[in-house]
Amino acid sequence: MNIRNLGFPLAVAAFIALAGCSTPTVVTLQNGTQYLTKDMPKTRTKDGFFEFEDISGAKVRVRADEVTTIRQED
Template sequence: MNVKNLALPLAVAAFLALGGCATPTVVTLQNGTQYLTKDIPKTKTSDGFYEFVDISGKKIRVKADDVATVRQED
């Protein structure tokens, strides 16, 4: 087969594989505040915080004691 004939199917397969990597997650704090994230947040860091990027692109650091739940969005 010609390389040009393989390029499109390979590009489509790579795009679909990368698209499945994100796992939208809801982080709920003890006070009821909820953050929707693009991906699962990092677990507690060595200094006791969760770190994640919300859907607007803002980097959030939350003290682990303030987090009530971390669950995948339905």
């Protein structure tokens, strides 16, 4: 098999893999505040916080007991 025949299937596989990595998520707090994130937030840290980046690129850190729901965006 030459490199041209192998390159296209590898490129398609890489594209599919990267497209599946992003999971837009809505994090809702008890006070009604909602954050739209690019990816699923990291699980609870040792000190009891969730850490994530919202769609504007701002880093957000909230106490786990303030979070009501974390769900994938519809």
